[in-house]
Amino acid sequence: MRRAFAAAIVVIGLQSLVFSQAVSSRVVAVTNVAVIDVSTGTASSGVTIVIRGDRIASVDRGKPAPAGAQVIEGRGKFVIPGLWDMHTHVTDSRVSALPALAATGVLYVRDAGSGNLTEIDQWRWQIASNAILGPTIFRAGITLNGQESNQYHLVIANATEAREAARALKKVGVDILKTHRRTSRDAYFALADEAKKIGIPLIGHVPMTVSPAEASDAGQQTIEHVETLFEGTFATAHGGRVTAASMAEWRMSADATALFEKFVRNHTVVDPTLVATGDLVRTFDSANADPRLRYVARSALKRREEALAPIGAAQKEDLRTGLAERQKVTLQMQRAGVTLVTGTDASYLHPPGFSLHDELDFLAEAGLTPAEVLRAATANCAALFPSIDAGAVAAGKRADLVLLNGNPLSAIRNVHDINAVILRGRVLNRAALDRALADAAALAAAN
Secondary structure, three states: HHHHHHHHHHHOOOOOOOOOOOOOEEEEEEEEEEEEOOOOOOEEEEEEEEOOOOOOEEEEOOOOOOOOEEEOOOOOOOEEEEEEEEEEOOHHOOHHHHHHHHHEEEEEEEEOOOHHHHHHHHHHHHHHOOOOOEEEEEEEOOOEEEEOOOOOOOEEOOOHHHHHHHHHHHHHOOEEEEEEEOOOHHHHHHHHHHHHHOOOEEOOOOOOOEEEOHHHHHHHOEOOHHHHHHOOOOHHHHHOOOOOHHHHHHHHHHHHHHHHHHHHOOOOEEEEHHHHHHHHHHHHHHOOOOHHHHHHHHHHHHHHHHHOOOOOOOHHHHHHHHHHHHHHHHHHHHHHHEEOOOOOOOOOOOOOHHHHHHHHHHHHHHHHOOHHHHHHHOOOOOOHHHHHOOOOOOOOEEOEEEOOOOOOOOHHHHHHOEEEEOOOOOOOOOHHHHHHHHHHHHHHOOO
């Protein structure tokens, strides 16, 4: 057992690639545009944004474009920071997901484990060197769990193995550590402690024998999926059966208030991933196939069909009522001051990039204002990765921007209507975005 664990750590340690980022020297100016300040939820019109390389050089009203700059006329358009998907599984989604993500303005993704580090880091190198089009990827690479649910789960059976795994992944250079439902209490608390010692954030599900309050106190940076609040200790207290009624009863209790106050005090972030359920509900309720599934890899589509086939009428109704209750819990967290971020659990079930737009819609349907939704999709995410200095349209920030045809503060669905994307200082107009989507569809059909 000990030899097998050590061998797994060695394999992980051989999987990471080192890469450097290619930066364009071109100067770009977006003129006469309305800039959305996601922190205040306000728009300033008539602004000129000057970009040098991969950074925003200046943001000023009425300033002319520098001589020799590539000029983008922004009159009647609105610019926001690049969007984030904080819960993806790009190995499952395949390489076809990368251009689709970029073309939909999702310019940063966090791969939440269950992935092939060798493959992911090859893609990162290709993206950074402009060999392929795609977002900036942060990754855990592998999920640390109490049982091996798939080939990308590493079993940490006890506290010692949890600490060894964390230190090995630190050497590999992962950006985050990911834990899952079957991690034991002693392994989980050792992992959380070691994560703090080595300076790598711990994210994931709340293990089944750990309460959300304990996870928050242990320093888990983000809790993934609203439903994880109701797994484990909550489910055990309700005889293993979690219903919309039991979630509603808890939501209206003092326990919910106390937990969300703790999240605020501990700066615990929640990634609701409402679309993970919402997309299924829409699929069941629609008579027509989603045309955006052409951007899902052929191999992933097969897995999707196999996963959806056994779901019966009773389960579908549970998903509908469960989604509505999760949206209410999400709104309650927002109103309590809990920091929310946007994620999709994108793997083989959801169309890449477009599912992040759907997540914005589900958050708005839950009752969040457009400004709150935009913060969850940009600034709140960027704050968890401060070294890259992104998440705002301001001087010195990363030049990862999305130019919209409509005001997202008026209706969040305007985020769907993209005029252009600026990716690390590189301008992708509508024609280029359409070509990227065509490439994504062709890659999906071939994979």
